[in-house]
Amino acid sequence: MFLSEMLRDLWNNGLIQIGILETIYMTLLSSLIAYIIGLPLGVILNITDKDGLTPNKVINSILGFIVNIFRSIPFIILMVAMLPVAKAIVGTSLGNRAMIVMLVIAAAPYIARVVESSLKEVDYGKIEAAKSMGATDLQIIFKVILRESIPSLTTGAVIATVTILGYSAMASTIGGTGLGQIAIIYGHQRSNADITWLCVLLMVVIVQIIQEVGIYISRKSDKRILKSRNN
Amino acid sequence: MIELKNLSKVFKVNNDEIVALKDINIRIDNGEIFGIIGLSGAGKSTLVRCINLLEKPTTGDVIIDGLNLTNLSKKELLKMRRNIGMIFQNFNLLEQLNVIDNVCFPLSLLKISKETQKEKAVELLKLVGLEHRLSYYPSQLSGGEKQRVAIARALATNPKYLLCDEATSALDPNNTQSILSLLKEINEKMNVTIVVITHEMKVIEKICDRVAVIDSSSIVEIGKVSEVFTSPKTIITKELVLPESTKINFTGNLGRKIRLIFDGTSTEESILAKLILETQTPINILYADTKELEGVTYGHMIVELPENKKSEEKIITWLKHHNINYKEEL
Numbered sequence: 001m002f003l004s005e006m007l008r009d010l011w012n013n014g015l016i017q018i019g020i021l022e023t024i025y026m027t028l029l030s031s032l033i034a035y036i037i038g039l040p041l042g043v044i045l046n047i048t049d050k051d052g053l054t055p056n057k058v059i060n061s062i063l064g065f066i067v068n069i070f071r072s073i074p075f076i077i078l079m080v081a082m083l084p085v086a087k088a089i090v091g092t093s094l095g096n097r098a099m100i101v102m103l104v105i106a107a108a109p110y111i112a113r114v115v116e117s118s119l120k121e122v123d124y125g126k127i128e129a130a131k132s133m134g135a136t137d138l139q140i141i142f143k144v145i146l147r148e149s150i151p152s153l154t155t156g157a158v159i160a161t162v163t164i165l166g167y168s169a170m171a172s173t174i175g176g177t178g179l180g181q182i183a184i185i186y187g188h189q190r191s192n193a194d195i196t197w198l199c200v201l202l203m204v205v206i207v208q209i210i211q212e213v214g215i216y217i218s219r220k221s222d223k224r225i226l227k228s229r230n231n
Numbered sequence: 232m233i234e235l236k237n238l239s240k241v242f243k244v245n246n247d248e249i250v251a252l253k254d255i256n257i258r259i260d261n262g263e264i265f266g267i268i269g270l271s272g273a274g275k276s277t278l279v280r281c282i283n284l285l286e287k288p289t290t291g292d293v294i295i296d297g298l299n300l301t302n303l304s305k306k307e308l309l310k311m312r313r314n315i316g317m318i319f320q321n322f323n324l325l326e327q328l329n330v331i332d333n334v335c336f337p338l339s340l341l342k343i344s345k346e347t348q349k350e351k352a353v354e355l356l357k358l359v360g361l362e363h364r365l366s367y368y369p370s371q372l373s374g375g376e377k378q379r380v381a382i383a384r385a386l387a388t389n390p391k392y393l394l395c396d397e398a399t400s401a402l403d404p405n406n407t408q409s410i411l412s413l414l415k416e417i418n419e420k421m422n423v424t425i426v427v428i429t430h431e432m433k434v435i436e437k438i439c440d441r442v443a444v445i446d447s448s449s450i451v452e453i454g455k456v457s458e459v460f461t462s463p464k465t466i467i468t469k470e471l472v473l474p475e476s477t478k479i480n481f482t483g484n485l486g487r488k489i490r491l492i493f494d495g496t497s498t499e500e501s502i503l504a505k506l507i508l509e510t511q512t513p514i515n516i517l518y519a520d521t522k523e524l525e526g527v528t529y530g531h532m533i534v535e536l537p538e539n540k541k542s543e544e545k546i547i548t549w550l551k552h553h554n555i556n557y558k559e560e561l
Binding site: 134151 | 368
């Protein structure tokens with residue numbers, strides 16, 4: 001066999017299996033927290049836009065500016081710069097807890113923009129119709145804007161999760177664990193190309209699964225693509 | 232009763248002021264179907280949005296049942312809007328909700344039990360003839376069906392008024408006719424006052440009692456449909472009454488042109504045949520149309536008289552003698 005001894009050791013000691021779980025855990029947890037923060041930011045960006053439900057130039061420009069700053073810093077630099085912030089929030093700048101803080105800081109502004117663009121797809125006519133029925137702004141946000149964009153929001157969430165998966169691999173350069181760390185420490189630094197490639201393959205598989213499941217859910221939830229009449 | 236008093240609306244776009252409505256005064260009585268007709272860009276969509284304050288008028292008052300909407304607090308205004316249903320050209324149904332949930336939507340904004348909502352929705356969907364489509368989604372419906380759902384939805388809160396913004400403009404002629412009949416039925420059976428915005432004269436003819444013609448942000452003519460139709464006073468109204476294509480032919484014709492207007496009493500007889508036979512003078516028909524308004528048949532005819540002065544006189548005298556209305560056409 002062409003497999004290196006180290007790969008066999010790693011597999012037999014269950015390190016690769018743990019790496020897979022750690023990658024999935026970090027990705028999903030960071031995505032969830034980043035979404036909880038990014039979703040309301042995206043809603044605010046959408047409704048305060050000049051064509052939005054409650055235009056507000058000041059809030060929109062300030063929030064848009066902050067989001068753009070975070071979006072324009074490459075993740076690898078943002079990560080290093082945010083180490084003290086991670087320390088302030090979770091008490092340490094090392095390990096996965098700190099990495100999750102970093103991932104959330106990087107991903108939340110990204111998600112805010114993804115959400116904003118999903119919500120923009122809702123035709124203003126629907127909002128106007130709800131207004132004509134006496135709906136309050138909050139009712140319009142929850143019952144019209146968000147509910148009408150669920151399929152698009154799901155697709156956006158999938159794309160964001162895949163991006164975060166990539167970030168999580170990068171986070172291993174400064175102490176995060178998971179498949180990225182295995183690829184760097186055992187694959188790159190000790191010149192075992194097979195370990196690097198195995199990690200790549202596993203990442204591809206994880207991305208594919210997230211992507212396929214997400215798109216399936218998005219399509220299933222979208223009532224616009226039922227074309228045929230059922231009865 | 233809806234009263235618009237000295238209403239005007241100015242939009243500010245990049246330091247430019249665009250006047251959308253200028254000094255509008257309209258009174259819409261309870262129980263009538265009131266039409267507002269105009270070409271696109273005339274301001275009619277802005278005007279109808281001022282009635283439920285989706286657009287806030289720059290100056291002037293909107294008074295509904297004695298209540299001045301421009302003075303209401305936001306909360307009171309939202310409550311008032313439940314009394315004014317609205318339907319749109321593009322239906323604006325929620326695409327992720329099925330038919331029954333769409334109709335329940337305005338009720339779901341209030342604190343009303345699910346069962347009461349469904350009961351009301353089914354009752355309304357029966358009224359619009361869609362009780363067999365309850366669990367369908369909008370993407371599975373035709374344009375006409377979507378507008379029926381929108382009508383049911385607009386009626387869910389038992390409004391006294393219904394605003395229709397180009398409600399039939401996206402529909403084919405058959406669906407247009409059936410939606411108009413449905414609106415008429417709602418007006419008669421449920422005593423809902425309806426305001427219809429359109430650019431099509433045939434919509435006005437079919438269901439409206441009175442009509443206002445809007446041109447360049449102002450109301451230029453207002454009155455009973457039969458009056459406005461038979462004696463249009465302004466160029467814009469003539470354009471709306473006479474389809475665009477018929478006017479092209481007129482330029483090549485040099486003789487004096489007059490418009491004959493028949494009311495219900497004279498169309499039964501063959502006036503034109505009589506005229507030609509009795510005066511022994513040939514005339515050229517440039518345009519002819521008959522329409523039924525409020526059960527009475529009205530006819531329009533634009534004819535070109537011979538260039539010969541004597542024959543022209545003869546025809547005019549004949550028309551006067553037989554009490555037939557005519558007007559000079561330019």
